[in-house]
Amino acid sequence: MAHDETSGTDVAATSSGAGGVSNTSGRAVEPSAAVSSASGGLAVMTTDGLSDPGIPPHRKRITDLDPKKAKGAQRAVYTLFYLSIAGSIFAIAAYMAFPINSDDPGSVRLNTVFLGLGITLALMGIGIGAVHWAKTLMHDEEGVDIRHPVRSSDETRARAVEIFHEGNVESGFGRRSLIRNSLIGALVAFPLPAVILFRGLGPEGESPSELLSHTMWKAGDRLTLDPSGLPVKASDVTIGSAFHIIPEGLNDAPDRLEQKAKAAVLLMRVNPSDLNVSAGREDWNYDGIVAYSKICTHVGCPVALFEQQTHHLLCPCHQSTFDVNNECEVIFGPAKRPLPQLPITVDGEGYLVARSDFLEPVGPSFWERS
Amino acid sequence: MARTSRKANRRHPLATVVLIAIGLAFTGGGYALFSSTATADSNVAASQATVEEGSKLFAANCATCHGMNLEGSAAGPNLLGVGAASVDFQVGTGRMPLAMQGPQAMQKPPQFTEEQTAALAAYVASLSPGPAVPTDSQIADTGDATNGGELFRINCAMCHNVAGAGGALTEGKFAPELTGVDSKYVYEAMLSGPQNMPVFNDHNITPEDKRDIITYLKYLQNNPSPGGFELGNLGPVAEGLFIWIFGIGAVVALTVWLTAKSN
Numbered sequence: 256m257a258h259d260e261t262s263g264t265d266v267a268a269t270s271s272g273a274g275g276v277s278n279t280s281g282r283a284v285e286p287s288a289a290v291s292s293a294s295g296g297l298a299v300m301t302t303d304g305l306s307d308p309g310i311p312p313h314r315k316r317i318t319d320l321d322p323k324k325a326k327g328a329q330r331a332v333y334t335l336f337y338l339s340i341a342g343s344i345f346a347i348a349a350y351m352a353f354p355i356n357s358d359d360p361g362s363v364r365l366n367t368v369f370l371g372l373g374i375t376l377a378l379m380g381i382g383i384g385a386v387h388w389a390k391t392l393m394h395d396e397e398g399v400d401i402r403h404p405v406r407s408s409d410e411t412r413a414r415a416v417e418i419f420h421e422g423n424v425e426s427g428f429g430r431r432s433l434i435r436n437s438l439i440g441a442l443v444a445f446p447l448p449a450v451i452l453f454r455g456l457g458p459e460g461e462s463p464s465e466l467l468s469h470t471m472w473k474a475g476d477r478l479t480l481d482p483s484g485l486p487v488k489a490s491d492v493t494i495g496s497a498f499h500i501i502p503e504g505l506n507d508a509p510d511r512l513e514q515k516a517k518a519a520v521l522l523m524r525v526n527p528s529d530l531n532v533s534a535g536r537e538d539w540n541y542d543g544i545v546a547y548s549k550i551c552t553h554v555g556c557p558v559a560l561f562e563q564q565t566h567h568l569l570c571p572c573h574q575s576t577f578d579v580n581n582e583c584e585v586i587f588g589p590a591k592r593p594l595p596q597l598p599i600t601v602d603g604e605g606y607l608v609a610r611s612d613f614l615e616p617v618g619p620s621f622w623e624r625s
Numbered sequence: 626m627a628r629t630s631r632k633a634n635r636r637h638p639l640a641t642v643v644l645i646a647i648g649l650a651f652t653g654g655g656y657a658l659f660s661s662t663a664t665a666d667s668n669v670a671a672s673q674a675t676v677e678e679g680s681k682l683f684a685a686n687c688a689t690c691h692g693m694n695l696e697g698s699a700a701g702p703n704l705l706g707v708g709a710a711s712v713d714f715q716v717g718t719g720r721m722p723l724a725m726q727g728p729q730a731m732q733k734p735p736q737f738t739e740e741q742t743a744a745l746a747a748y749v750a751s752l753s754p755g756p757a758v759p760t761d762s763q764i765a766d767t768g769d770a771t772n773g774g775e776l777f778r779i780n781c782a783m784c785h786n787v788a789g790a791g792g793a794l795t796e797g798k799f800a801p802e803l804t805g806v807d808s809k810y811v812y813e814a815m816l817s818g819p820q821n822m823p824v825f826n827d828h829n830i831t832p833e834d835k836r837d838i839i840t841y842l843k844y845l846q847n848n849p850s851p852g853g854f855e856l857g858n859l860g861p862v863a864e865g866l867f868i869w870i871f872g873i874g875a876v877v878a879l880t881v882w883l884t885a886k887s888n
Binding site: 395482488491494498562565 | 853
């Protein structure tokens with residue numbers, strides 16, 4: 256029993272010893288590695304296999320070996336160049352033969368297609384021909400260029416420093432400090448006009464945040480149809496309808512598009528019992544007719560995909576979905592705020608009018624908006 | 626053997642063919658005569674008969690969901706005031722009767738003939754008045770395509786795509802493609818607002834404006850796109866997929882060719 260035990264530990268010791276040898280051999284001792292590989296069943300660690308294999312033997316191309324093939328390749332290359340010439344001429348001819356006729360959109364298509372084909376042929380002919388030439392016919396013996404050392408010699412470096420010193424002395428850049436400082440000042444001032452010009456792209460004399468916070472809606476403005484500007488009667492808006500609305504007088508405004516971008520409204524009528532109206536907004540709708548800003552609170556796309564059965568409003572850009580039943584709260588998508596509601600009522604003649612402007616800024620967030 | 630051949634020769638070889646042709650002409654002609662008198666009858670027939678036929682069809686095919694008196698049920702909306710236009714649209718395009726419940730009723734081959742559809746429409750309109758089927762002059766594509774285009778971009782393009790190619794809505798619903806759709810159905814859809822489409826009544830988009838929109842859609846349909854391949858007019862998804870597969874594919878192929886050693 257004891258004998259068996261000792262022999263067992265002996266075997267274990269030898270095997271682990273052998274393993275240790277083979278492990279170390281991988282790192283340093285080469286001869287023992289050869290021994291362990293000869294013994295079999297143990298890890299074989301070869302010496303560092305990475306050595307410069309040199310350039311592989313040069314393989315000649317078909318065109319190098321067979322003059323007939325070389326002739327063929329030559330023919331292919333000049334044919335491609337001639338094709339390119341043909342393409343250029345074809346493009347000029349096509350431009351004349353297929354003019355754009357302003358009454359016929361199909362003529363634009365023909366003009367573009369044939370002009371494009373000609374120019375493509377002209378450029379691709381040159382490109383493919385040149386590459387084919389280089390690959391099949393140009394000399395292709397491999398050669399080695401040894402890279403130069405990056406660092407210059409000490410004399411060159413010393414001379415470079417000397418040149419800087421000479422330049423400084425000759426120009427007086429270090430000595431005449433007034434000239435130097437005024438030059439630095441000029442360079443600093445140079446970009447300033449660009450800053451002022453960029454500011455000039457924004458609204459003049461008014462705070463941009465003030466302009467973003469208000470639209471042209473005001474109390475008593477009639478809701479009118481986009482684009483005709485005709486006023487809308489409450490009785491005209493049947494249940495399930497969606498009217499695209501602009502404020503009265505927008506078409507005559509000098510900055511019509513800027514105003515429309517903020518004031519566009521979608522008018523919908525749903526069953527009044529479907530609406531969940533929060534406190535303070537009881538008189539903002541008129542018998543189930545509600546008006547919401549059409550400008551998405553995410554990045555300002557027009558939200559106008561109204562589903563008349565589910566009462567969902569979908570923004571086509573990023574799929575933000577607003578629930579008209581619950582004051583356009585966000586039920587899906589990246590928008591963070593509900594669409595602002597325009598408070599409306601009817602005037603003495605039954606036309607829909609705004610009670611006031613939107614009570615919060617419409618559209619996406621901006622710097623000053625919390 | 627000889628007798629049979631003599632017997633066969635008594636008739637001209639083509640006699641059988643002629644006989645069959647005459648027989649076919651008689652039955653076919655008779656059937657055509659009968660059916661043409663039938664249509665003539667239905668055109669002339671008093672509307673009362675049409676309404677009665679519509680009533681029977683409605684009871685058999687629609688009343689399960691929409692109720693015997695158009696009052697609707699949990700399975701289908703009430704049809705009071707929808708008018709003939711809505712019935713003609715829903716039944717004429719095969720959306721109704723519904724094949725199964727789903728996000729929205731799908732277009733499929735219509736289940737009823739034009740006469741049966743007209744009868745159903747007449748029956749529904751007789752119980753509760755609503756928008757009528759448009760006349761031919763209302764849907765003629767002789768309007769102002771420029772005005773129609775502007776109205777289409779303001780009122781329709783956000784769902785149906787600026788080229789009328791259709792688009793996705795929420796939760797599996799979609800706005801269908803408008804090219805190839807009968808002008809009558811376009812008009813009726815605007816008037817009645819089928820399913821999740823909003824209603825565009827005559828105060829919102831006047832009948833002339835509706836005709837202009839139809840004119841614009843027909844113009845789009847009949848004129849090729851100036852930009853070349855439309856790729857379904859679906860915008861960045863189709864175009865991006867095309868350029869990723871074919872554009873990048875061409876670049877990869879050229880790169881492989883450029884760097885491969887010549888044989």
